[in-house]
Amino acid sequence: MTDTTLPASLASIRDDFLALEQRDRLEMLLEFSNELPALPERYAEHPDLFEQVVECQSPVFIFVEVTDGVVHLFATAPKEAPTTRGFASILVQGIDGLGVDEVLAIPDDFPNTIGLTEAVSPLRIRGMTAMLGRTKRQIRERLAA
Amino acid sequence: MTVDTDPAEKFAGYAHPERLVSGDWLEAHLGEPGLVVVESDEDVLLYETGHIPGAVKIDWHTDLNDPVERDYIDGAGFAALLGGKGISRDDTVVIYGDKNNWWAAYALWVFTLFGHDDVRLLDGGRDKWIAEGRPITTDRPAPTPAEYPVVERDDSRIRAYKDDVLAHLGHPLIDVRSPEEYSGERTTAPAYPEEGALRAGHIPSAANVPWGRAAAEDGTFKPVGELDAIYRGEAGLADGEPVIAYCRIGERSSHTWFVLTHLLGFENVRNYDGSWTEWGSTVRVPIVRGVERGEVPARR
Numbered sequence: 042m043t044d045t046t047l048p049a050s051l052a053s054i055r056d057d058f059l060a061l062e063q064r065d066r067l068e069m070l071l072e073f074s075n076e077l078p079a080l081p082e083r084y085a086e087h088p089d090l091f092e093q094v095v096e097c098q099s100p101v102f103i104f105v106e107v108t109d110g111v112v113h114l115f116a117t118a119p120k121e122a123p124t125t126r127g128f129a130s131i132l133v134q135g136i137d138g139l140g141v142d143e144v145l146a147i148p149d150d151f152p153n154t155i156g157l158t159e160a161v162s163p164l165r166i167r168g169m170t171a172m173l174g175r176t177k178r179q180i181r182e183r184l185a186a
Numbered sequence: 187m188t189v190d191t192d193p194a195e196k197f198a199g200y201a202h203p204e205r206l207v208s209g210d211w212l213e214a215h216l217g218e219p220g221l222v223v224v225e226s227d228e229d230v231l232l233y234e235t236g237h238i239p240g241a242v243k244i245d246w247h248t249d250l251n252d253p254v255e256r257d258y259i260d261g262a263g264f265a266a267l268l269g270g271k272g273i274s275r276d277d278t279v280v281i282y283g284d285k286n287n288w289w290a291a292y293a294l295w296v297f298t299l300f301g302h303d304d305v306r307l308l309d310g311g312r313d314k315w316i317a318e319g320r321p322i323t324t325d326r327p328a329p330t331p332a333e334y335p336v337v338e339r340d341d342s343r344i345r346a347y348k349d350d351v352l353a354h355l356g357h358p359l360i361d362v363r364s365p366e367e368y369s370g371e372r373t374t375a376p377a378y379p380e381e382g383a384l385r386a387g388h389i390p391s392a393a394n395v396p397w398g399r400a401a402a403e404d405g406t407f408k409p410v411g412e413l414d415a416i417y418r419g420e421a422g423l424a425d426g427e428p429v430i431a432y433c434r435i436g437e438r439s440s441h442t443w444f445v446l447t448h449l450l451g452f453e454n455v456r457n458y459d460g461s462w463t464e465w466g467s468t469v470r471v472p473i474v475r476g477v478e479r480g481e482v483p484a485r486r
Contacts, residue, residue, distance in 0.1 A: 071231050099229065121284065121313075123231035161230050162247030164435075 045148040051135035055155040063160045070157065074127035076134070080115055091117065092179065094172050099125040103172060105179035112144045113137055114176055124161060128152070128169035132176065141184065145177055188304045189221045189278040197309075199410035201451025205444075206309045206407070207280055209318050216240060222273045222329075225312065226293035227284040236322040238282070238315060242271040242329060246289050246437070250296045256460075258339065264300050265334040272329025275302070275337075282308035282315065286401040288441050295440040295457060299339045307444065310406040317404075344443065346430045346456035348464055351389065352471065356482045358423050359392035360431040362442045363462065367434070368394040370475040383466030387475040389432070391482045393421040397438040400445045413450055425452065432458035432465070 047055070058066050084090065084104060091102035099122030106113040114136045116129035136144055148154070152169035192211035197203035207215075215221055216239060223241040225233045233243040244250065249267055252259055259267065273279060279302065283290030287307050297305045308315065316322060341347075346354070361368050370386035388394065399416055402408050408416075417423050429452055431439040436459025443457040458465075465471055474480030 067231060067234065071234050074231060120235075121232070122229050123235055124229045127231065159253075160248065162245075162251075164247060165230060 045146050046143075047147060047151065048135065048139055048143050050139070051131075051147065051151060054131055054135050055151075058156040061156075066156055066160045070127040070131075070161070071123060073130040073134070074123040077116065077118070077126050077130035078133060080117055084115055091115075092175060094168065094175055101125045101129055101168075101172070103129070103175060103179070105176055105183065107141060107180060107183040110141050112139050112141055112180060116172075124165060125168060128172060131155075132169070132172055136176065141180055144180060147173065147177075149174065188276060189215060189218055196406075196409065200407075200449040202448040205306050205448040207306050208309055209315050209320055212238070212280060212308055212315075213320055220276075221278045221280065222271070223308075224271070224273075224279055224281045224290075224293065225283060226281055226290045227312070228289045229284060232284055232312070234324065236316075236324050239321050239323045239325070240327050241282075242273075242327060244271065244281075244293055246292050246296075250293065258296055258299065261300065261336045261338045264339070265336045268302075269332050269334040270329075272332050273334060274332045275335055276304070277332075278304045278306065280306045280308055282311045284312050286313075286398065286405045286441070287311040288397070288438060291444045292437045292440040295344065295443055298344060299341060300337050301340060310404055314405050344447075344456055346432075346458040348458075348460050348468060348471070350456070351430055351432070351458050351465070354428065354430050355389075355391065355472075357427055358421070358429045359389055360417075360421060360423075360429060360439070360442060360446075361388045361392040361394050362397035362431055362433045362439045363388075363394070364396055365394060365477070367462070368392075369477050370473075383434075383463050385466045385473055387466070387473040388480075389465060390472050390474045390480040392432075393479060394477075395421050395442070397433065397441045400442065400449075407445065407449060410449065413445060417446060417450060423452065428454040428456070430456045430458050432461040434462045435459065436461045 058069060061069060091104045094101045094103060101118035104115045114133050116133050118126040118129050152166050158166050191204040192207040194208045197206050223238050224244050225237045225241045226244050230245055250258055281290040281294050290307055290311060294305050294307060368388045400407060400413060423429055429446060431442045433439040436457055439457050443455055446452045446455045472483040
C-alpha cells in the first residue's frame with residue numbers, strides 16, 4: 042500500500058499542464074471544467090448516494106462505483122464553480138476505468154504536482170486533495186463491504 | 187477623476203451610500219472615463235467564463251496576497267498590480283464578485299488598506315447582474331497601463347493582528363463564521379482532511395453573526411433597518427465602541443467590516459485577518475467552545 046505510482050492517464054494530464062504558461066494553465070483547467078461528464082441516468086436521480094466534499098467551498102459531490110475491480114468516479118459541481126468542476130473533471134477523466142490498486146496508489150499530493158498551485162493558489166488546491174482522499178476512502182469502503 | 191455616485195433610493199439610508207452602486211447605474215456608466223470595474227471571486231476561473239464588459243480581474247489569492255509570507259502585497263506590489271490593470275489612484279473602482287460579494291468585499295478592504303479613496307461594491311454582485319440579463323463577455327480587456335503611486339499600506343486603522351485582539355478583549359467581537367464553526371463542532375473521521383486550525387471554538391465573548399445574514403435573498407445588502415436590528419440590536423454593538431470582526435482567514439469578515447463601516451457607519455471597525463486559522467492554532471490564547479459567548483478571560 043505504500044507503493045505510490047501515478048497512472049499514465051494522470052501523468053499525461055500533469056505533463057500537459059506543466060508544458061503551459063501559468064495563464065494558459067487556467068484556460069486548460071476551464072476546458073476540463075467544461076468537460077466534466079454529466080451523470081449517467083442511473084445516478085442522476087440519486088443525489089442521496091453522493092458524498093459532499095465539504096473541504097471545497099463550492100458544493101461538489103462525488104460517488105465511487107467499483108465493478109469487478111474497476112473504479113468509476115462520478116462527480117457533480119455547479120457551473121458557478123468552474124475551478125471545483127475542473128478539479129473534479131481532472132480526477133474523473135484520470136481515474137475512471139482504472140483498477141482499484143492503481144487508484145489507491147495515486148500519490149496523495151498529486152494535486153500539488155500538476156502546476157496549478159501558483160495559478161490557482163495552494164488554499165484552493167486543498168479542495169482537490171480532499172476530493173482524491175475521499176475517493177480513495179470510498180473505494181476502501183466498497184472493498185470492505 | 188471620480189465618477190458620480192448612485193442616487194438609488196435604497197442606498198440613501200446607509201451611512202455611506204456612495205459605497206454602493208446598482209446594476210442600473212453600472213450598466214449606464216460602463217466605459218465612462220475614470221471608472222474601472224473589477225471582478226473578484228472565490229472561484230478563480232469564474233471571470234474567464236464571462237464577466238462584465240471591460241471588467242478586469244483581481245484575485246485575492248494570487249494577486250493580493252504575498253506569495254511567500256502570510257500577508258498582503260506591499261505598496262510596490264499594489265502599485266504594479268493596479269497600474270497593470272489600468273487603474274489610477276483617483277479612479278472610481280467598482281468591485282463585484284460571486285457569493286454575495288464575499289471576495290469582492292475582501293478586495294475592497296485590501297484596497298482600503300492602501301487608501302484607495304473611491305472604491306465601491308456592485309450591490310448584489312455577479313449573480314444578480316447575470317440574473318438581470320445584463321451584458322457579459324469572455325473578451326479579455328487590454329487596459330492601457332496606468333501610473334499608480336507606491337503607497338505604503340496602513341494596517342493601523344482597519345486591520346487587527348492577534349495581539350490587537352488580545353488587547354481588545356472586553357470590547358465587542360463579531361465572529362462571522364457558521365454556527366458550527368463558532369461552537370467548535372467538528373466532523374473528524376479518517377481521510378477527512380481538516381481545516382488549518384488545531385483547536386475549535388471561538389474567541390471568548392464574541393457574538394456569532396454569520397456574515398451571510400447581512401445579505402438578502404438576491405444577494406444585495408439588506409436595508410439599513412434590518413441590518414441595524416441584527417448588529418445594533420441582536421449583537422448589541424454600540425456606536426463609539428471599537429469592534430473587531432473575524433472569521434477563518436478574514437474573507438467573510440471583510441464583508442461584515444464593509445457592512446459595519448460603510449452601511450451602518452461604525453467608525454472604528456477592524457478586520458482580524460489572521461482569524462481562526464491563526465487563533466485556533468496559537469499557543470495559550472483563550473478559547474470558548476459551545477454556543478455561549480463566554481466570559482472575557484482575566485489577562486494572563
